[in-house]
Amino acid sequence: AQTVTQSQPEMSVQEAETVTLSCTYDTSESDYYLFWYKQPPSRQMILVIRQEAYKQQNATENRFSVNFQKAAKSFSLKISDSQLGDAAMYFCAYRSANSNQFYFGTGTSLTVIP
Amino acid sequence: EPEVTQTPSHQVTQMGQEVILRCVPISNHLYFYWYRQILGQKVEFLVSFYNNEISEKSEIFDDQFSVERPDGSNFTLKIRSTKLEDSAMYFCASSESSIWETQYFGPGTRLLVL
Numbered sequence: 001a002q003t004v005t006q007s008q009p010e011m012s013v014q015e016a017e018t019v020t021l022s023c024t025y026d027t028s029e030s031d032y033y034l035f036w037y038k039q040p041p042s043r044q045m046i047l048v049i050r051q052e053a054y055k056q057q058n059a060t061e062n063r064f065s066v067n068f069q070k071a072a073k074s075f076s077l078k079i080s081d082s083q084l085g086d087a088a089m090y091f092c093a094y095r096s097a098n099s100n101q102f103y104f105g106t107g108t109s110l111t112v113i114p
Numbered sequence: 115e116p117e118v119t120q121t122p123s124h125q126v127t128q129m130g131q132e133v134i135l136r137c138v139p140i141s142n143h144l145y146f147y148w149y150r151q152i153l154g155q156k157v158e159f160l161v162s163f164y165n166n167e168i169s170e171k172s173e174i175f176d177d178q179f180s181v182e183r184p185d186g187s188n189f190t191l192k193i194r195s196t197k198l199e200d201s202a203m204y205f206c207a208s209s210e211s212s213i214w215e216t217q218y219f220g221p222g223t224r225l226l227v228l
Contacts, residue, residue: 100147101170104158
């Protein structure tokens with residue numbers, strides 16, 4: 001089975017600074033999708049960004065960008081110009097191209113310091 | 115913006131009792147999912163549902179569990195004869211179509227089995 005590892009249980013960042021959250025995964029498949037979901041306290045998970053494995057270009061969504069290293073099986077999330085509203089639990093997730101099943105990491109709790 | 119909703123937000127039950135967790139997916143979505151997250155552990159896939167039948171399920175989803183779409187809007191997860199280890203947060207998700215689309219998550223139901 002695929003595994004997703006987030007090695008940073010907690011991270012903190014000063015407001016307006018940049019932070020990078022790490023994620024690695026293990027798979028034997030060549031076609032898959034990677035996601036970062038954000039879960040604010042007591043609220044549902046919302047999609048931050050997604051990356052198709054067949055695309056070499058790193059996905060970006062406004063202040064959020066990823067560094068996708070397929071050979072290294074690494075998928076880090078960079079948050080630029082951090083805002084107080086970015087404080088949340090961030091989950092990295094993997095999904096095969098031919099399955100609906102998500103595999104999640106254990107999450108990284110991000111604190112934004114004013 | 116449309117959201118996935120779940121009821122109840124919290125449920126306490128006695129071991130051996132049956133519980134039904136309810137979800138209202140986003141109205142034009144066709145695929146539905148249940149996940150669970152035991153406290154301190156990863157979010158785990160349970161089951162996906164399409165066209166009134168299960169399309170995928172994990173090893174966790176044994177005979178104790180069942181899903182149903184009783185009408186055009188609700189999607190339910192039934193847990194028969196609950197066990198202590200069923201205590202978890204249960205998330206419902208939906209997606210517009212299958213593997214190419216993002217899954218949108220509900221806020222979760224926290225189930226406590228005593």
